[in-house]
Amino acid sequence: MVKVKIDGFEIEVEPGSTILQAARKIGGDIVPPAMCYYSSLKGSGGKCRTCLVKVAKSSEKDPRPMPKLVASCSTPVQDGMEVENITNPGVLEARKAVVEFLLINHPLDCPVCDQAGECKLQDLAFEHGSSLTRYEEERRTFDKIDIGPYIQLHMNRCILCYRCVYTADQLTDGRVHGVLNRGDAAEIGTYIENSIENDMSGNMIDVCPVGALTDKTFRFKSRVWFLNPMDAHRDCDCCSGKATVWMFGNEIYRVTARKDEYGEVAEFICNTCRFEKKDTADWVIEGPRHIERTSVISQNHYEKTAGDVPGTMQDN
Amino acid sequence: MQSLTNRSKLVVNKKMTFWERIYLPAIFGGMRITLRHFFKKNKTVNYPEVKRPFSPVYRGMHVLKRDENGAERCTACGLCAVACPAEAISMVAAERKPDQAHLYREEKYAATYEINMLRCIFCGLCEEACPKEAIFLTDRIVPASLEREEFIYGKEKLVEPVDQRIDISLRQIKSYPQ
Ligand code: SF4
Ligand code: SF4
Ligand code: SF4
Ligand code: FES
Numbered sequence: 001m002v003k004v005k006i007d008g009f010e011i012e013v014e015p016g017s018t019i020l021q022a023a024r025k026i027g028g029d030i031v032p033p034a035m036c037y038y039s040s041l042k043g044s045g046g047k048c049r050t051c052l053v054k055v056a057k058s059s060e061k062d063p064r065p066m067p068k069l070v071a072s073c074s075t076p077v078q079d080g081m082e083v084e085n086i087t088n089p090g091v092l093e094a095r096k097a098v099v100e101f102l103l104i105n106h107p108l109d110c111p112v113c114d115q116a117g118e119c120k121l122q123d124l125a126f127e128h129g130s131s132l133t134r135y136e137e138e139r140r141t142f143d144k145i146d147i148g149p150y151i152q153l154h155m156n157r158c159i160l161c162y163r164c165v166y167t168a169d170q171l172t173d174g175r176v177h178g179v180l181n182r183g184d185a186a187e188i189g190t191y192i193e194n195s196i197e198n199d200m201s202g203n204m205i206d207v208c209p210v211g212a213l214t215d216k217t218f219r220f221k222s223r224v225w226f227l228n229p230m231d232a233h234r235d236c237d238c239c240s241g242k243a244t245v246w247m248f249g250n251e252i253y254r255v256t257a258r259k260d261e262y263g264e265v266a267e268f269i270c271n272t273c274r275f276e277k278k279d280t281a282d283w284v285i286e287g288p289r290h291i292e293r294t295s296v297i298s299q300n301h302y303e304k305t306a307g308d309v310p311g312t313m314q315d316n
Numbered sequence: 317m318q319s320l321t322n323r324s325k326l327v328v329n330k331k332m333t334f335w336e337r338i339y340l341p342a343i344f345g346g347m348r349i350t351l352r353h354f355f356k357k358n359k360t361v362n363y364p365e366v367k368r369p370f371s372p373v374y375r376g377m378h379v380l381k382r383d384e385n386g387a388e389r390c391t392a393c394g395l396c397a398v399a400c401p402a403e404a405i406s407m408v409a410a411e412r413k414p415d416q417a418h419l420y421r422e423e424k425y426a427a428t429y430e431i432n433m434l435r436c437i438f439c440g441l442c443e444e445a446c447p448k449e450a451i452f453l454t455d456r457i458v459p460a461s462l463e464r465e466e467f468i469y470g471k472e473k474l475v476e477p478v479d480q481r482i483d484i485s486l487r488q489i490k491s492y493p494q
Binding site: 109110111112116219220221222223225226296299 | 391392393394395397398409410411422423424447448
C-alpha cells in the first residue's frame, strides 16, 4: 500500500492506482472533475485535462514537486506523494482555462439539448467556468446524424472524450465508429452511416458526458427534471436488466442504466431494455432512485419510502 | 405587566354628560366629515372607461414573443416551468420540420404551451428564467370569467399575432431615471 496526501487528506491505496482513484476514495469536494476518464473503460482518460492537479511532492524518495500540472486520471500515485487540488489557486485557474477550451466550439444550445439537467459539461462550466466568452470566431458546425436506428449524434456538442469509442471497443464486438481526422478537424464518425446495430451500442448514450450522443426514442419528449427516475429491473437474457426508468405519471419516457455519483454506469444494459421496453408492465419498479438535492432532477422527486410507485403515493 | 406599545388606554366607565347623551353633536360632527368628502377630489377611477397608467414593469398577462422574422422564440426548454413557484406552466415539445424554419426559431418548439392563470401569482420568475427572451409579462390584465377552463391559456392566447406585436421594450430597460 502507498500513502498519498490530497489537499491535506491522507489515504492508503493500492500501488498503481491513479491520483483520481485515490481522491475518489477520499471523496467529497477534493475529487477532481473528470470528463473523459471512465473507471470501467480500459484506456480512458488523459484527453480532456479537466482533472489537472498540482503534485507538490512527487514521492518520499524524490520530494521535488512535478514541474507541470498533471492529469490526475492518468498519473499513478507514489509513496509519500502530496497532491493539491482545490487548495491550489493555480489548479483552479488552469481548470477554468480548460473549460474555456472545451467550450470554444460548443454550441451551448442547452435549451434545445436533451442532456441539459444531467450534463457533466454544464456542471463543470457552472462550477469552474466564467460566464463570459472571449471567443469571437465562427464555431465549427456539423449536421446531426443518425448513427443506428436509436442513437443520434450531434457532433457540435462533442468534446472528443473518446468514451464512446472505448465503449464500442470493449463492450461490443467489432466497433464501426471512431474518431476521424486530427486536431481541430477531429470528429466522431461511422464509416457507413446507420451501421451501429450492436445490442450493447445504446450504452454510448450513457457514457457520453455531454449531449452529443442522445436517445432518439426520447428526443424532445420531455426534460429530465420533469421526469421521475425510478429504479426498476426485468428479466433479460443479454444484460443484468437493472436500469433506471424515467417516468411521467404512469408512463415510461426513457430507460437508462443506473449511474453512480460520478455519473458512471455500474451495469451496462442492452438495447432491448433501453429502447424497446417502455411499457410499465415490462418492469418491476423498485422505488424512487436517489437523486442529489443539488440536482435539478430532484424537483418534485420524493424518496419517502422505497417501494412507492407513482399513483400510489397518497400522503405527500 | 409592561405594555409593548405606549398607546394602550385605560378603560374609564364615567357617566356621560347631557350633551353627550343627546348624541346630536356627535351625529353632526360625523355628517360634517362625510360632507367634506363630497367636495374632495375622487381617489378612484371608473375602470374600465378610465384606466390608470401602469408602471412599465407591471406584471400582468404573459406574452410569448416572436423574433424579428415572426418566428416563435420559445424552444420549450422548460426553464420557465421549473422556475414557476406556482407550477402554472406546462408544455409539450416537438421537433421542427425542415420547412418550418420561418415558424419556429429553434430546432425544437413548443407544440402546446399552457399557463393556468388561476395558479399564476404574477411573480415574473418565468420571464427571468427564459434563456430565449420568449416569455414576458405585460401590462395587460387577465379578463375575468365565470368558467375555470377559460383561465388555461394556450398558445392561441399567449403567442403574439404577427401583425399585432406586443411592445415589451420598456421592460428591458435596465434602470429607469429616478
Ligand atoms: S451538451 Fe451539455 S452544455 Fe452542451 S448544449 Fe447539451 S446540455 Fe448544454
Ligand atoms: S408569473 Fe410566476 S407564477 Fe405566473 S407563470 Fe410566471 S413564474 Fe409562474
Ligand atoms: S418561454 Fe422561455 S423558458 Fe419557457 S420554455 Fe420557452 S424558451 Fe424556455
Ligand atoms: S479526466 Fe483526466 S484528462 Fe479527462
